[in-house]
Amino acid sequence: MAATGSNVEEIRNLVVLEEFGVKNVHTTDFPGNYPGFQDGWDMKTFQKNFRIDVVHLDENNIEFDMVGIDAAIANAFRRILLAEVPTMAIEKVFIYNNTSIVQDEVLAHRLGLVPIKADPRLFEYKNIAEEFGEQEASEIDTIQLQLKIKCSRNPRASKESSDPRELYLNHIVYSKDINWVPLGNQADVFADSRIGAVHDDIVIAQLRPGQELDVVMHCVKGIGKDHAKFSPVATASYRLLPDITLMEQVEGEKAERLKRCFSRGVIDLEDVRGKKVAKVVNSRLDTCSREVLRHKDLKNLVKLGRVRDHFIFTIESTGSLPADVLMQEAIKVLMAKCQMLLNELSSAGTQ
């Protein structure tokens, strides 16, 4: 579609959702593409147009809007949140005794996936020295945890009961049974924080009388790129703000049907001179199902699209760090990447 005067604004700012395809997906506002537009990078214009609005924030979830930034950078933040923000997770499992029905490797795998409540910023990465094979676990890079539990018959259970909760003691191994064993000066440094699993009720294994588990675990710092257990987010995602424009006034029964084509709360019916007229109240709530385009008489009345530089981020943390701290760490990771390359360039230049 040629960039004529009227639809230039649309091509630059809106991703158009049509019946059979999506148009204007890519960023095109680079210098030289549009005559008359100054598209070169200008920090002041960026700072003027950029804004963040926090919609919801609690300990583990944050939902915020990031407006005025390009998809490339927003996506970089999302990718970093998933794969490059470090966390602590169980890496080495020393199994001294496992007489349960769960195999050693399956048990170790499950333990690795348990989220650990420890601030990864207070720890260093572990040096993997090839020569020695086994490095000493030091207090600066390792958290030592222990799981020692034995299932026994409950002497106070009644004769006829068949409920395992009554018959046996410790027959389900929960993550709350994982205990922290402080190394070195960790007891003083982390005196007030409770290091252990984030959640108490994760089922790790099931036991019957006579079976026991005696396991020592070492947690190290890692990133999601290495193994997904190190990913600090349950998920981090973004969507673009939907944009719904009514091309003409829709009233009466058509307005009712139009309202039902969108998610609840998007379109409201106003009373204008006795007739019900449809009005777009809150396009943010829409899930962009494009249902309206399936109806022949309604599809030309609406124009659907998404605002290209308005990102609605949702970050859910697994609990090791609060969600807003995770976003800050992700931004710092990207800054560190740029800084590292800049240092490489300047050191290569001086050679």
Next chain:
Amino acid sequence: MAGDGEKKPKLEMVQADGAQEDCVTFVMHDEDHTLGNSLRYMIMKNPDVDFCGYTITHPSESKINFRIQTRGGVPAVEPLQKGLSDLHQVCQHVLNTFQAKVNEYKEREEKPME
């Protein structure tokens, strides 16, 4: 680079005979779309740049070939440096704005309880 031993160089330039200053392909190790796409966007915003693109040569290797061609005789390292520092500044601004807004939200949440 002398004295590095096992550490791989992070950034290399593909040298070709008769190479000019203004068309260079950089090889960045241990990088992927995260830095590649965002850096490409920042460098494309530079009016001196004629062409900027990146490829991941093979998905099993974590390195990207980043190509910059400039116009007007500008050496290609300049837009790369400018792009990196611009991206750094953008992140700094995003971080400051984000921290300010989060603190504002937390204060607003505490107010009704007072």
